[in-house]
Amino acid sequence: MISSKVVREDILRMIHTAGSGHPGGSLSLVEILIYLYWKEMKIDPENPDWEDRDRLVLSKGHGAPALYSVLARRGYFSVDKLDSLRKLGSGLEGHPHMQSLPGLDCSTGSLGQGLGIAAGLALGLAMKKSPARVFCILGDGELQEGSIWESAMSIPALKQKNIIVVVDRNHVQLDDAVNKIMPVEPLAYKWRAFGWAVAECDGHDPADIERAFSTKANKPLVIIAETVKGKGISFMEDQAQWHGRVPDKEQLKKALGELK
Amino acid sequence: MKATREGYIEGLLEAGERDTRVVVVDGDVSRSTGTIAFKDRFPDRFFNLGIAEQNMAEYSAGLALAGFIPFYSTYAVFAAGRAWDQIRTSICNMNLNVRIGGAHGGTSVGPDGATHQALEDIAITRVLPNMTVLVPADANQTRQAVLASLDIDGPVYIRYGRNQVAELYNREESVVPGRGRLLRDGKNASIVAVGAMVSIALDAAGMLSKKGIEVSVVDMVSIKPLDIQLLQYLSDVTELIVTAEDHQIAGGLFGAVSEYMSENCPGRIIPVGINDRFGCSGTPDQVMKHCGLTAEAIVGKVEKAVKIR
Numbered sequence A: 001m002i003s004s005k006v007v008r009e010d011i012l013r014m015i016h017t018a019g020s021g022h023p024g025g026s027l028s029l030v031e032i033l034i035y036l037y038w039k040e041m042k043i044d045p046e047n048p049d050w051e052d053r054d055r056l057v058l059s060k061g062h063g064a065p066a067l068y069s070v071l072a073r074r075g076y077f078s079v080d081k082l083d084s085l086r087k088l089g090s091g092l093e094g095h096p097h098m099q100s101l102p103g104l105d106c107s108t109g110s111l112g113q114g115l116g117i118a119a120g121l122a123l124g125l126a127m128k129k130s131p132a133r134v135f136c137i138l139g140d141g142e143l144q145e146g147s148i149w150e151s152a153m154s155i156p157a158l159k160q161k162n163i164i165v166v167v168d169r170n171h172v173q174l175d176d177a178v179n180k181i182m183p184v185e186p187l188a189y190k191w192r193a194f195g196w197a198v199a200e201c202d203g204h205d206p207a208d209i210e211r212a213f214s215t216k217a218n219k220p221l222v223i224i225a226e227t228v229k230g231k232g233i234s235f236m237e238d239q240a241q242w243h244g245r246v247p248d249k250e251q252l253k254k255a256l257g258e259l260k
Numbered sequence B: 001m002k003a004t005r006e007g008y009i010e011g012l013l014e015a016g017e018r019d020t021r022v023v024v025v026d027g028d029v030s031r032s033t034g035t036i037a038f039k040d041r042f043p044d045r046f047f048n049l050g051i052a053e054q055n056m057a058e059y060s061a062g063l064a065l066a067g068f069i070p071f072y073s074t075y076a077v078f079a080a081g082r083a084w085d086q087i088r089t090s091i092c093n094m095n096l097n098v099r100i101g102g103a104h105g106g107t108s109v110g111p112d113g114a115t116h117q118a119l120e121d122i123a124i125t126r127v128l129p130n131m132t133v134l135v136p137a138d139a140n141q142t143r144q145a146v147l148a149s150l151d152i153d154g155p156v157y158i159r160y161g162r163n164q165v166a167e168l169y170n171r172e173e174s175v176v177p178g179r180g181r182l183l184r185d186g187k188n189a190s191i192v193a194v195g196a197m198v199s200i201a202l203d204a205a206g207m208l209s210k211k212g213i214e215v216s217v218v219d220m221v222s223i224k225p226l227d228i229q230l231l232q233y234l235s236d237v238t239e240l241i242v243t244a245e246d247h248q249i250a251g252g253l254f255g256a257v258s259e260y261m262s263e264n265c266p267g268r269i270i271p272v273g274i275n276d277r278f279g280c281s282g283t284p285d286q287v288m289k290h291c292g293l294t295a296e297a298i299v300g301k302v303e304k305a306v307k308i309r
Helices: A004-018 A023-027 A030-040 A061-074 A079-084 A114-127 A146-157 A187-193 A206-213 A249-258 B004-018 B036-041 B053-065 B076-082 B084-092 B106-112 B121-126 B139-149 B197-210 B228-237 B253-264 B284-290 B295-308
Strands: A055-058 A134-139 A163-169 A197-202 A221-226 B022-026 B046-048 B069-075 B099-103 B132-134 B156-159 B181-184 B189-193 B215-219 B222-224 B240-248 B268-274
Touching (some): A004 A023, A004 A249, A023 A061, A055 A061, A114 A134, A114 A146, A187 A197, A187 A221, B004 B022, B004 B036, B004 B139, B022 B053, B036 B046, B053 B076, B069 B076, B076 B084, B121 B222, B189 B295
Parallel strands (some): B022 B046, B022 B069, B132 B156, B189 B215, B189 B240, B240 B268
């Protein structure tokens, strides 16, 4: 299993080199993605199109740098490639484009669409009697999109079992704190009211993440992972301005020095 | 006379028999559009997701990712309009095998009025990369369009109508993407029409013939890809093309034909279509007349342009 430090270093370097990207919401995702790709998902990096593999739909597609780092570190493509984030022809598109890079199960980036796609994919896999499961990661700001709640309504109604949703609850969106822009609370209550089983965890604690994923329920499961936007970097943590800001040379040096 | 929606359902049932990957996703209009017949025949391959078009488009994208060929359908105004961002960013960007059935296209939903009349759906679907856009003119052609879509790689939008239209084709005449149909050959002008306007264009051609003006009539069932060979032929024979569509002039058939012709062919193109306005309530025939979608309107435009020259 890769260390979260390595993935955070990748993210910071990638965005610095690219000159654009989303550090805050990438850094909040790290432990969740590491857990999924090293412990939870049945995958084969040598065979990325394996029909019965578990799938990931990163609905908050702006977290792409975190996903690219994890995919590279897991062996889907060369780690050297990470330097080419957002460069023409590199395949590391600003938001994930599945035809451009091995290991991507879905193109995402327009917030609000991933949950329904994950649900359709899970439905199709179940119809084919595949053992594969679909994991879908949502941002908490993304929950302001109405289409999310269309899908939140239909997944329990269709009694879908092979889909697990994670909310990266980092409390901050582009403009400001989620609670200041448009509150999504009471979050667990909302999901329960839509027919979901809810597990909550510390989204930066691997053991707690694992505990949440092991929740047994006869309803579809959503895991609300409490995270910190910009996690690990003192001057980025909880700062809306680091949603889409690029660390300069000095800031990069300082940030890398802070990582444990 | 038969509604194109009947052809859509016939095609859907046959597609379902032919290919077990065909599934149908509906948005609480299955009794209205007729897809309930698919539910009755293939209950395990039918999903009614309620009044939630964005979710329908997303589920369809996911089902296509899993290897199925989903047909999602609802009224065209919602199928193409409400879910447009999903069609663009998820279905077209991933080039997925989703088929979108735009029911009640154009003014065919007459009495329901402006909210339910899709007059922009061709424009907003044909502008999308990877998308094929088919606008059949009668029930048999709609059935064939559905069957043809099974062999198309990538997303397909099929627009069809609610009210009865004249039957123009026999059951076996296939639809081929990128191919229009030359229904009548004349040297004085050409009419390029789609959907419900094709039979009206044929009526106009008959009226013009009595006045000594012989026009070609083309059914441009494949708006995207456009039949450029046929347009080139028309351009070689006549200097005037009148387009006829039950849709906004901007961005629809007139837009598509103009884009090709302005770059490649001399001659003049004159539109008959909805001219930058919303529809209104009335019987489909009344609304079409009110909006200028008539054989007389086509005749008037052809006569005037031919006389000027």
